[in-house]
Amino acid sequence: MQRYLLRRLLQGVLTLFVISLIVFLLARLSGDPLHIMLPEEATAEDYATAAKHWGLDRPLPAQYLAFLGNALRGDFGQSIRLRQPTLELVLERLPATLQLAGASIAVSLLIAFPIGVLSAVRRGSSLDYAGKAVALLGQSMPSFWLGIVLIWVFAVMLGWLPASGRGGTQHYILPAIALGWYQVAAIMRLVRSSMLDVMDSEYVKLARIKGVAERWVVWKHCLRNAAIPPLTYIGFVVAVLLTGSVVVETVFSWPGIGLLAIDAVRYRDFPLVQTIVLIYAAKFVVINLLVDVLYVYVDPRIRYQR
């Protein structure tokens, strides 16, 4: 088991490394940042000094190594536009993004699992069809538009909830829905289909033969097995939430990393972009590792592999 987790950890580190390389190269391709930093009347000499100051005059591999070395020491460089350490800027915004994503995942799971299980158990019932309709709608709706419509209805027309910004609990409701709807749909469908597979299996038949009550057959024998595919999917959910958070944060002016990222890209603030992408990637890797640990707990077949 340790070896399995260790292997996953190494894979994660490798992914991070590749991403750092890609991001570094892409950011350097995005044009000379000095054009944005320096005033228009700057001379060639000014450029040379600035380049030397930011280390932009060295060959690319050297620049990358320097970047990597600093990053490992926790120094991701300074934001060109905001003149602050990028890590500080990102960490400042991190809680807002994590809270929103966390709220949205929690709500999605709480809604999606029971409905997915019940629509499998009562296959063909009206609940099943309603669930399917919600799922289809969810997977077809652009989250940026859903966010705008939610604002229009609940903030502008009804005036029940705030339209934007971060504050009390009521500020979380609309963004969490906009962010989570797609997940609810996806997880629900996955739970339903894997429940159906499991319910057909021989061991479920055996549980019934033993005289286990139907309720326990479903919620104990089936669900634990059926939870495995959706769990793997949670890694992917996180990826979609990252995408979503950029969009939803834009729509709701939520002061998180997504909003920061959009600004950073717009101003070609590449140290900041690098940091954000790396932090996102690290989050992704960490969460996938957590999912692996959870996986090991749920599925003993993995627990004892080698």
Place this chain on the structure above:
Amino acid sequence: MSVPLLEVRDLRTWFFTRWGVVKAVDGVSFAVGEGETLGIVGESGCGKSITALSILRLVPRPAGRIVGGEILLDGENLLDKSEREMRRLRGSRVSMILQDPMSSLNPVFSVGNQVAEALRIHQGLQGPGLWATARDMLRRVRIPSPELRLRAYPHQLSGGMRQRVVGAIALSCRPRVLIADEPTTSLDVTIQAQYLRLLKELQQEMRLALVFITHDFGIVAKMCDRVAVMYAGRVVETGDVREIFNHPRHPYTQALLASVPPLESRVERLASIEGQPPPLHTLPPGCPFVPRCAHARTVCRQEYPPTVGVGNGDGHRAACWKVAEGWDG
């Protein structure tokens, strides 16, 4: 034959599908007494397994339904019981061993957990007592070092071991009737022999009424006292195992036996009989074996034959016009 413990009378289990009504089990009758073994033999799809599931009232829903007949356990009709009563009875009075040990254990629970579950449900055992009983059960099915195995997960055991665990689960609450649905089909030949011996021993120890479902006449010869041959959802011939082996009367039984190597030699699979079993949703009137039967006459195509007693009246019966009208003398 002793007093029957389990008696199935004219059982009909039909499936209502989009292709029409599939009469998977259509008028099956048999009886098993305490300590007795009845073999149910037939090709794939003849309704053997559905018969077994019907006894436990676990026919796949919503399409499958038991539409007629009686299932008497100690004189009580199981078809009159509520779902709750059935549940109390499953595993405790009637139990079953499924075909494939690789898939009939839940991969996410430990062996001990799964053996203990039935004990907890039916006997209300808890804590160390529960664990000790589960361990005794594993010992009973001759699993070496049962304490260790209790903590193992299914994937850590071999196929033969797993099937023993399934046996332990099925027998844990000391049922009176055990249905074994091809329990050795997916095991290696040597493991098969061991498992059959174990099953036989346990049956004698516990005075089980055993219903043994198989397609393998070789196993029938070893295990069973009586045998019922099924074809297309009905019992076509039934009787004492020696009698059936020595004097098969139904052409289908004859064909099955002709394709089995001599008694006591091992067979992997039933050598094929010419032709296919008929699709059950388009059964013609008359005897369904007609297309594959060398003796078929007009009457066979028109009406299903009556089941008549043959020989010296020790319960040997067959459903065939040839037998009923004595064409074969």
Place this chain on the structure above:
Amino acid sequence: MAIATARVDEGAAGTAERKKAARRTPIVVFVAVLLVILVIPALFAPWLAPHDPLEGRLAHKLKPPAWLPGGTWEYPLGTDPLGRDLLSRLVFGARVSLSVSLVAIVIGGLVGTVLGLFAGYFGGWTDALIMRVVDVAFSLPTILLALVLAVVVGPSFETVIVIVALLLWARYARQVRGEVLSVRERDFVAQARIAGCSHLRIIFGHILPNVTNTLIVLATLQVGYVILLEGTLSFLGVGIPPPSPAWGLMVATGRGLIVSAWWVSFFPGLAILITVLALNLLGDWLRDRLDPRLRQV
């Protein structure tokens, strides 16, 4: 007996299935109608659209839809802040969305399929290398890289296609590889090898035809996803550049006007919703039809 049970189990779903089939037929018709409604305008946009999608009259800016006070039938769905007809822009927008998606899927699909075929067929190092890259591709924070890329090369029609194709290929590679692994073991492949076919011939002549169903289903299911993605990119200002009538861009335009002129962002979003919904329904239907094994896709 397992086979028979399985068949009977299928039958068990029979009554439910039959009901479902009965309900599904209208859904298919519904989807077909929707797609026709979408595709015809996309094909014949220049003849069908009442106005030029790019030219607006400021005097007519922010006209509400015809059925609201102040609206006219000249602009059935109203106008945007530049006085451009919303309906015409929607009709031309269908063209943009569908063409971007199709081209991106064809490119991503081709690359992914070829790599998947190679990985599955040759195995060993080829497989390990390609699948490693696929793993990394799956773990990239896609939208952020898309943002970076869009800024690097500047937003344009081609950039969007490249970004989307970059995000799609890994999916094909993984799916196709899995299929190839099982197809490879079948007898006709051995037969072809005995007959002296070259590797390429076996891959493209014998194996590829066996994975086409998968490809069709995957592609259909992805059109919807890609339209959403393109919408998102355009909404964030890194997709199709203005003044093109891209749906996502139009939603972004109306974002700030939700209080005074809701229709500007509502209708384009609705267009995306309906299109993607129709495509998802079609994809589900095709999948059930062609390849039930793809249920997890």
